[in-house]
Amino acid sequence: MKQTVCLALHFHHNVLISLVKNDNVEHYLDQSAKIYYTGKKFPSSVALNKLYYFMPYIKCKGIRDLYLIKIARVGTRKEGQPDNDPNDFRLVFEIEFVKKLFKDYKPVELEIWHTFTDTNMKNVLSERL
Numbered sequence: 001m002k003q004t005v006c007l008a009l010h011f012h013h014n015v016l017i018s019l020v021k022n023d024n025v026e027h028y029l030d031q032s033a034k035i036y037y038t039g040k041k042f043p044s045s046v047a048l049n050k051l052y053y054f055m056p057y058i059k060c061k062g063i064r065d066l067y068l069i070k071i072a073r074v075g076t077r078k079e080g081q082p083d084n085d086p087n088d089f090r091l092v093f094e095i096e097f098v099k100k101l102f103k104d105y106k107p108v109e110l111e112i113w114h115t116f117t118d119t120n121m122k123n124v125l126s127e128r129l
Contacts, residue, residue, distance in 0.1 A: 009066075009121055013052035016093075017063055017117040017124075019110060020056045028056040031065055031097040037077050038091040039115065046118045048072050053121065054095050061105035063124075067095040101125070 018036065020028050027033040036054060054067040075092035078084040101124065111117045 009125075010052070011122040011125070012120055014047070014050045015053040015055055015066075015119050015121055015124055016046065016051050016069070017055045017057050017108060017110065017119065019115045020058055022059070025058060028058060028065065033067070033095060033097070036067075036093040036095055037075070038093075040088075040090065041113075042091050043112045043116055043118075045112065046116065048091070051093075051118075053098070054093055055101075055124070057108070057110060057117075058105060062107035064100055064102045064105045066098045066101050068098050070094045070096055 018038070020036075024033070033056070036056070051069050051072060054069050055063045056065060056067070057063055071092075071094040073092050073094070074089055076084055076086060077088045077090050079092075108117065
């Protein structure tokens with residue numbers, strides 16, 4: 001039985017918007033994604049301990065869906081797979097789909113390395129991105 005997350009949106013909670021690689025897009029289009037892996041580099045300006053939500057950025061579309069970050073940890077890109085490189089460390093976000101925030105995708109600018117935006121719910125909902 002699938003559990004659903006039911007929570008009120010907190011406008012001042014931080015949101016990480018991050019580009020999703022093409023080989024993982026299908027899991028975000030159908031809201032079945034459970035894990036997001038960062039690239040090999042992650043901006044030091046993002047306060048990991050303050051992240052609460054995650055929004056996947058789909059190339060040529062934008063953002064639409066909101067996920068709760070359940071756990072942020074260090075892991076490897078292909079954990080549990082035979083071709084896993086144990087030295088390929090990444091940040092791993094264990095995520096859970098919360099809701100569609102917008103009916104259609106909303107284009108936004110990815111402010112850090114054209115890959116990430118660190119913001120909050122108030123900015124996401126107020127069109128300030």
